[in-house]
Amino acid sequence: MLEARGLTKYYSAITGVRDVNFRIGRGAVLGLLGPNGSGKSTTVGMLTGLLEPSGGSVLLDGTSVRDDIINYKRGLGYVPEEAQLYTWMSGAEYLTFCARLRGLSDAVSSRRIDALLDIFGLQTDRDAPMSAYSKGMRQKILLSAALVHNPSLIVLDEPCSGLDIGATLIIRSLIQKLAASGRIVIYSSHELEMVERICTEVLILREGRVAAHAATATLRQQVNAASLEDAFRTLVFTIDVDAVAGEILAAITH
């Protein structure tokens, strides 16, 4: 069970997130939703140990992760929002590097890396520097790096960014299988349709606070919406999108 208890983060005088609470059990997929600036990345940063909370705590199975952060990170797999990589390394080198950082033996890591590169179709480019990789290829490397050590908690921040349709469908199925095998998955995204399909529960953030947290179906019922997109519009996004689109068109033709 992963629990966020009163998570708060301030950047000087600016509030990143305030009093975020949720619980997620093993086998569940939590969708993290919210408009730009709502605090999704800050929340993910605190869950992954990249950011230190100004207040509150993250607990895994009832114990604060700060008590044994190294052990917590041992079971953590993370795909960041942006593909920040050491691009002078090749894909295979980077995955070996990550596997070693996770303490995997070379025998195990090379077997798993070979398999992952094969599955993602990167075998032919495995020894080319990642500076030459496309966005999708880099994303596949990030996904492989997040999974190579068989984590029990997986935090995915826009994992399908840049991926083709086939790879996106594979990731969708993979997330469901990862959860089914007893892992905790946190999925942060702007793709509402994908979130609706794969997440068992949804946490919606707005201006750094929790706007809603419920099972996906329950949330739809609560706001009487036909889809998650409608629920999201009702809870968070109150702008008339057609009007804004019209304004943009007017601005460029004026």
Place this chain on the structure above:
Amino acid sequence: MPPSPTRLQIWTIARATFDGFLQSDLMPQGMQAPALIWAAAFLVAPSLFFPAQFMAKYPFIRRFHPTLLEGTFWGDRLLFLIMSAGAMGLVSVVLWETLFPARRDAFVLTPLPVPLSVQMLGRLAGLMTLCVAFVIALNAIPAVTFPVTSSGSFAEMPRAMLAHAVSTSAADAFVFFSITSVQGLVILAIGRRFASRIASVAQAGSVLFLLLGLLFIGGIREATRDALVRGTLADPVLRFSPVAWFLGLYEVIAGTSRPIMTPLALRAVLATALPMLVTGGIYAFGYKRLLVRAVETPLRSTRSWMSRSASRAVRLLFVRRPEERAICAFFLRAISRSDRHSMLLSIYVGAGLAMMITFVLPDALRLGSAGFAEPAISALALPLVLSVALGCGVRILMTIPAEMNARWIFQTASLSMRRVDAAAHKALLLVVVPPVMVTAFIIAGALWGLRVGSLHAVYCGSLALLLCELLLVRYRGIPLTRPYVPGGSRFHLLWALYFSAFLTYTFTSASLEQTLLQRVGAEGVLDAAGVFSAIGLGFWAWRKFKLRETADIPFEAEIPNDQMFQGFNLSEIHAAQAVASTSSTLAPSSASRPSPPRH
């Protein structure tokens, strides 16, 4: 009347190109401006110091030793020529990767509705502007102060100023465009991949060449002066030394009556024009090909038989834990592949080689091979000089970040401080100790036989080990993952201490080894090596003990309070900018003030 669209496009590209040179990827964000201020301060200081000295020197020579006046002028003019051209050479080496259009330029410029000729002219104009900017920065002050303090009358001053400005500018242009033309020709002839592969060697070679020029400035001045007095145009010094040609140009413009100066001046003019024409030609006729090469050159595979074997050997023998292997491999790959780090390493290696040559050359010239018949201090100290250059260079590199945004992988990994420290320690030892031991073995083995070679390798290895332990005493964290804060070594305050430590480490240790070899034999050398290793081990144990006080792996900069904003100090500004530039990255620290991350 507004400028034509074409002129505006050329101007825009030239400006972007010029800005791009100064905001090179080779330097950490925020370092460019302070680095340029430092460089300017370093270069302007001698141009103020020497003329101040000349205010007394020239009137004295004019009055009491008028026959020495011409020779003195030659010596001082050569000094300014060598310093200015040397500084320009260093600038060109630092900007190496940015002098010709790269992949990014191709992707940015090619889709724009800008004709290729306009792109070419814009980039060439940017390159010319850069050269002119540095020429002015290097020579503007001395072009006034030197003639003012050395001329005999007011009437002589304008001509002397013109001579100084023209000849030093021509020498700078010669160096700058020689380097650009050689690089351009290599890219066009052999390919960008090969050019980038030899970049490190070329950078180290350029630094070696330039530093030797500066270190042997006295010898060069003397040799040139003697050759001019001999007055034979076929003299090898006058034939092959560009410095002599540019002195000829200086003298001709200043109004010399010596006929030998005119052909030298012509050589200088040709030497200036030719590389400029070649660079212009490369841009004019090869620009399209340069762009194509930038886009289409496939990136070479990182896998090679040699690197695989070396990495396997290191893994089996030296670095066994996975986390340590990861950090070691990361560091070694970064310093060999990251443009910024490999360039800096090339500079340190070049500087080390220049110092090594400086150590042996006087003995070699004075005594010939007889000087090295027995183990000589100058030759015994060579590997130790290399160990200082490598050790200090790599230790500095460890503090210069590489792709800060990608360090999240370390921050989210389950790493203990003990493992991280062991990895940093092993990485430094791997880069420093084996090359030093091999160099020691080769030099001493070739000169005095395999037995002395082996002893010398062990002796130098133990000293290099001790040096590495000393260099790591205060080091904490994962190499290349913390913001760079210069000034930590306090070189500006402790330079005398560093200098005497360097001499003790190199000369005194070499002298001790020589004495031990002559009076005690192999046993004495091995005992000394054992003592040095034991001292190194003591430092290692002490560092490990102190490490227990560090619970978390540091990822943020540690700026000592006494370096923070206490007035106008370059290193403070430098430090502030280095920290400010990284404050936008996600980091768990209360010391810095991170801005909210993007969502």
